[in-house]
Amino acid sequence: MTVKKKLNALLREVIAEAEANPAFQERLAKALAADEKPVKAPVERKRQAKPTEHKRPSNRRTPAVLDPVQLARNGESELREALAKLDIEQLRDVVADYGMDPGKLVMKWRDADRIVDRIVEVARGRAQKGSAFLPPSETAETKASEPTLPLEDGNE
Incomplete structure (x- = not known):
């Protein structure tokens, strides 16, 4: 059987x-009824956000209040002034939003000045990235137009 x-x-x-x-x-x-759990009718929930709006996941930080790279292009002092006005959580938002902490260490720092220094360092580097491919500045042109002295070698 x-x-x-x-x-x-x-x-x-x-x-x-x-x-x-x-x-x-x-x-x-x-x-047979002891193993069964009461079946609840599915509850339809209304969507909170509109279809065009994207809700950020709860583990994401709020967007940064400023663009540190753009401010770094205007000058380091302007960047430091803008960052000095922010509290530590807003500084962390800038770090997170612009990917300035790949090792996840800066987010643990509690000293605002230390975080500002890191933002300035990374923003300056990103602002200058690719500058080698730009036309030379006026200072480089003036140096190139200055006469150079002949090198001394034993041949006359």
Whole structure:
């Protein structure tokens, strides 16, 4: 006899006994109902955000209040002045929003001046990135136009 036939025979006997014996039928119903959990109807929830709005995940920080790279292009002093007006959480938002902490160390710092120094360092580097490919500045042009002195070598 196969497993399928054995199970069919067993269930037929259980059904026959349950129909003949009301006490067994009651115990069987209780045993089967004990494992079942009440099924709740699915509740439809209204969407909070509009389809065009993207809700930020709860583990994300708020967006930065300023662009440190743009301020660094205007000058380091302007960047430091703007950063001095921010509290430590806003500084951390700048660090997180502009990816200035790949090692996740700056976010643990508690000294605002230390965080400002890191932002200035990274922003200055990003502001100057690619400057080697730009046309030379006026100072480089003036140096190039200055006459150079001949080198002394033993040949006359």
